[in-house]
Amino acid sequence: MIGSRRRSRSSTNVWPGYVDALSALLMLVIFVLMVYVVSQLYLSQTLSDRNSQLVRLNARLDQLSELLGLEKDKTAAMEDQMASLQNQYSDSLARNDELVGQLESTREQLMQQTATADAQSERLAGMEQTLKDKDQMSASQQAMILRLSNQIASLQGQLRKIAAALKLQKNLTAEKESELNKVSQRLNTLLAERVNQLEQYQSEFFARLRNILAGNDNIRVVGDRFLLPSELLFASGSADLGADGKRELDKLAGVLLDVVGKIPDDVDWILRVDGHTDIIPINTPKFPSNWELSTARAVAVVRYLAAQGVPEKRMVAAGFGEFFPVAEGTSPEALQKNRRIELKLTDR
Template structure:
């Protein structure tokens, strides 16, 4: 009789079924954890690539700005817009970082809950061995299984929400990248237009100035610069313009004013006047070195042209001393070539 009862209880033992269900839940939790770890790695790599692309784009924009220059007033708006886009993108990255942190926190919670579930599974297995004669689970054990099921369901919902947020962030990032690309294309077009316009007026300025100054064999053209010998404009060791130099500068001023009237106001051009000396040192109370002498001569030319009507805001003076020669050696011919005033029509 007793043996019959025991066989009946053995055939209705439900513990193995609950243990299998719990094991399946644990495997599901571990699988979800692995899936989101891989997703995190992929997201980190994607964000790193986008940061690299953005850095490369910014470097290209900076290089274009340094080589070609921009009209200050109009490009300020573009730069502000770029800064706004970058701020938005930085905010997007911040939100991405928060999502990554949330994923990390969720991963840690999953690991903790997995460890707790494993510990509970061990306890349940131990309890099963000690109460294998009972036909039904106690109420506390049933509540424990129910809590585990609810926790797993809650984790699934959190993971679903995080996945949705990441997808939305990827869409926003793609839109920002498209806007940056459009701004870059507009900027390149604007730069090309400004460069073409200035090159046209440079060509006209050079052609007319070459015709007017062609009678003076000492005036040379090197690339996009006119080189006037210092002896044509100044006495030795002096920064005071002579009569011959004033006459040559009068010709230059007429050509420059005629060309300047044709240049649109939105083309930000300037006339660079650079002073250069030879390597022979100078040390006088007025000019302690060749830097002071070359700078004073460039300023003297700027002041004279301004007196002839050339706008002061369209000119810049610089002194280079003896450090940028155009002829090597210390022969009289080389020294004479290096003592010069250079003129260049360019952008600011």
């Protein structure tokens, strides 16, 4: 009986110790599981916030890239910063994965090695330090995001200033274009007036010269030009003025000087003298072709008129050779009509 009582007491006294040990072990396991769950929740929330911030930052950077075509260098720098931030984020994800792995490993070790509570406590302390480092890294990233946001705001302010300057420049350009249109209209009006004045003097010159030269049947009028036959002015194959030609040119110079004396100085007029030949070619040392002969005859007329007082800067001489006939065919009459000097009073 005594032995039975002793065994009963011994059995009764052992179970409370086991119960206490199991309770302590269960509380330790529950504590570890709570730390794991809290860590997972904290890490998930941190990653979610960081993803949201990165999404917003990417959206703002894309909008700024579309608006600032001229800010390529700054945009490139911001993209580099974003790449650095994304690299840091990737590193953070890697560290998170590593931390999760460490937590999984710790949980397994806690279940397998319940007797090593002190060692597990040291691991938990290391995990807490890792979480603190994680918080510090997140604060650094947030500071970088804040700097990028400030840079974005600054660039947007510069964009607004540029837009205002462009609007002001556009208004100034519109005003200048309006002024230029007004000036152009005034110049066109003045030009039209000068053209009308020149046409009046052309008409007077044409009428007076036609009256003076009316007695010469060889001189023809075609449109607004006087056609003088080369035989009236020059010998065959020559560019030297004859006596009869000089007398006709004296009449022309007198009428021209009388008319041009009335033309205002701001009317830019010229007397055009064109030399023409027939289609029969010439080939002499002095005149290798009809071009040289027609040009020399036009220059001879201009020089003679200049000697009579007609301003040299108001005359032009040109030679057309045989390429612009007024009569078709090779008959003597056609050849005679094509050998001519044409005179025209026109504007430059």
